[in-house]
Amino acid sequence: MEYTINKLAQLSGVSTRTLRYYDEIDLLKPARVNSSGYRIYGQSEVDRLQQILFYRSLDMKLDTIKGVLANKEFNFETALKQHYQELIKKREQIDQLLLTVEKTLSYQKGEIRMSDTEKFAAFKNEKLAENEEKYGHEIREKYGKETIEASNKKWNNMSEADFKAMTQTEEELFTALKELVSTNDLDSATAKTVYEKHKEWLSYTWPSYSAEVHRGLADMYAADERFAAYYNERGGKNSAELLCQAIKQYAV
Known part of the structure; x- marks a missing residue:
């Protein structure tokens, strides 16, 4: 037709x-x-x-x-199967959000108890699923399955207070990063603050800190345009490059 x-x-x-x-x-x-x-x-x-x-x-x-x-290797049937799996993931995320809304309504009415962890579980799972989709394969290859699974577990078990503190730390990171962009001085106190705030931000999800792994993460940022876009969009032009340089200079 x-x-x-x-x-x-x-x-x-x-x-x-x-x-x-x-x-x-x-x-x-x-x-x-x-x-x-x-x-x-x-x-x-x-x-x-x-x-x-x-x-x-x-x-x-x-x-x-x-x-x-x-792409010459494009296969319609394979693409449909991939779409199906992605939609299943989206449905699961929506189901989690709906459950959180339902529980919150019951909690507000005094019908049930709801822990602070439960209030944010759906949002954290949504962010985790987003990160898995974008970076899951690369970070497992680089850091190993056990390390990433431990990091994901720590993320899911994060308290409301820690979640707020992590968000605040990221805001402070970008404030310092914007200042570093304006000065371009890697020997400054601001550059060291950028490194320290990034390290602090990582501590909320990393099982343990390693300067070597931190430097490796900087290499990953530099090589992946998705990471660069995230930092450059929020911190300004060359933010990702300056962040990587600050990490390599101070993560010793």
Whole structure:
């Protein structure tokens, strides 16, 4: 079956403007353009659009989706299975949040007791799942399964007070990092504060501290654009590089 751009928009819920944009960036080209100048989409384009929307539901950027679909090793069935597993993870996270909301409502009514740890369990599990998805494979290869599992356990058992303290420490880290960006002086007290605050922040989840492992983490930050983007976005340009340099200079 074939569809005009208007019919495909109605079918998929994607606007005609978006479909035209997908055509412009070569993400979803029509099968053909008829004699009247209308874009015509066939079954393969419909399937490709469904795949694009699956990836969009996982918050994947368009240029990344384009790269994935252009890969010669791309397999539609394998991709569907991966989507299925990701959606299962999302459902589990939502179920945990719903359970926390239900328990909190009962707690507010005085019907049940609820520990401070339980109040934050769903949020911590959500963050843990996010980190596992982004970095799980790399950090296990670098630090070993046992170390990471111990770190995850410590994270899950973190008290409300420690969670707040860790968040405050991270804020103080970025305050110092912004100042270091402005001075670019690695021999300054500010640079040492950056290192110390990062070390303190790690202490909330690391089973034990190791200067060697800390330096290795700095190398990982430097090599992975996802880490760099996180620090540069919050601390300013070159924040990630300066953080890595401060760690290497003071983690001895």
